[in-house]
Amino acid sequence: MPSTTLRAVNGLDATPAALADAVLVLIDYQNTYTTGVMELEGWRPALGAAAGLLARARQAGTPVVHVQHDGGEGSAYDVRAEIGAVHPGVAPAEGEPVVVKNAPNSFVGTDLEERVRATGRRNLIVIGFMSHMCVTYTSEGAFLRGFTPTVVAEACATRALPSVAGEVGAAQLHASAMAGIADLYGVVVASADDVE
Numbered sequence: 001m002p003s004t005t006l007r008a009v010n011g012l013d014a015t016p017a018a019l020a021d022a023v024l025v026l027i028d029y030q031n032t033y034t035t036g037v038m039e040l041e042g043w044r045p046a047l048g049a050a051a052g053l054l055a056r057a058r059q060a061g062t063p064v065v066h067v068q069h070d071g072g073e074g075s076a077y078d079v080r081a082e083i084g085a086v087h088p089g090v091a092p093a094e095g096e097p098v099v100v101k102n103a104p105n106s107f108v109g110t111d112l113e114e115r116v117r118a119t120g121r122r123n124l125i126v127i128g129f130m131s132h133m134c135v136t137y138t139s140e141g142a143f144l145r146g147f148t149p150t151v152v153a154e155a156c157a158t159r160a161l162p163s164v165a166g167e168v169g170a171a172q173l174h175a176s177a178m179a180g181i182a183d184l185y186g187v188v189v190a191s192a193d194d195v196e
Contacts, residue, residue, distance in 0.1 A: 005184070006184040007182070007183065007187075012184075013187075015187065016150045016189050016194055016196075017124065017125050017149075017150040017187070018195065019056060019057050019195060019196065020060060021121060022062060022123035022124055022150070023062070023063045023116050023119050023121050023123070024053070024054065024057040024064045024065070024125045025067060025106070025112075025124050025125065025128075025138070026050060026067065026127055026128055027067045027126065027128025027129065027135055028068065028069050028130070029050060029066075029086055029087050029089075029090045029129060030069065030077065030083070030084055030086060030129070031082060031085050031087055032077060032083045033129045033130070033157075034087060036076075037076070038076055038159070039159070040157040040159045041159055041171070042170065042171075042174075046129070046155055046156055048089070049127075049152065049154045049155040049191070049192050050089075050090050050127050050128075051090050053155060053192040053195065054090050056192075057125075058093065063119045064092075064093075064096045065096070065097050065115055066086060066096060066097070066099070067098070067100075067101055067106045067110075067112070067128070068084065068086060068099070069102070069134065070084065070101070071084070071102075086098075099111065099115065103137075104133050104134045104136075104138070105134075105138055105140065105141040106134065106137075106138040107138065107141035107145060116147065122146070122148055123148050124142050124147050124150070125149075125150050125151075125152065125195060126138060126139055126142065126149045126150065126151045126186070127151070127155035128155075129156065129157055129158070130156075130157065131156040131158040131173065131178065132158050132173050132174070132176070132177040135151060135156050135181070136177050136180060136181055136185075139151055139186045142185070142186070143184065143186060148186065149181075149186035149187070150186055150189060150195065151178065151181050151182075151186055151187070151188045151189070152188075152189055152192050152194070152195060153174070153188055153189065153190050154192060156174065156178075157170070158170050158174050161173060
């Protein structure tokens with residue numbers, strides 16, 4: 001029996017968001033994911049894809065929101081320290097809001113929903129670190145709040161994880177995360193070139 005998605009079963013639109021009608025949300029492009037114990041596999045090409053999409057969004061006048069995870073003072077996600085800062089390759093420009101969160105879902109305990117609604121746009125383009133964690137849960141959060149997220153796979157990355165069945169490689173985990181999002185929460189495109 002051929003596989004299908006819950007989106008297809010429920011007749012949800014499969015059209016990716018466009019820069020002209022979306023808000024670009026960049027999640028957790030923090031230095032902690034580029035070095036040390038939290039370094040992600042493939043972070044460099046993912047960051048490059050994110051930087052290219054961010055530049056296009058700025059040129060198109062697309063609203064942009066940056067998200068940073070704060071794990072508290074002294075943590076690997078300390079936004080007051082260099083390790084928790086947004087990587088210079090996608091650093092916020094003047095006037096671009098930064099939402100600081102404490103949960104994997106960027107909507108929980110933040111004003112992200114209000115910021116998105118204030119733009120009058122329902123479509124989100126979601127990119128960031130990590131694929132299986134904050135990208136997935138923010139996409140779910142967007143979907144449950146009536147937004148329509150599009151996730152750009154090449155602009156996301158993750159790391160290998162241990163499991164009871166043995167280590168799950170980063171590429172496998174990334175692919176699984178994208179498949180999980182595409183099953184219901186949003187449209188997933190392979191490349192930033194797939195976003196008009």
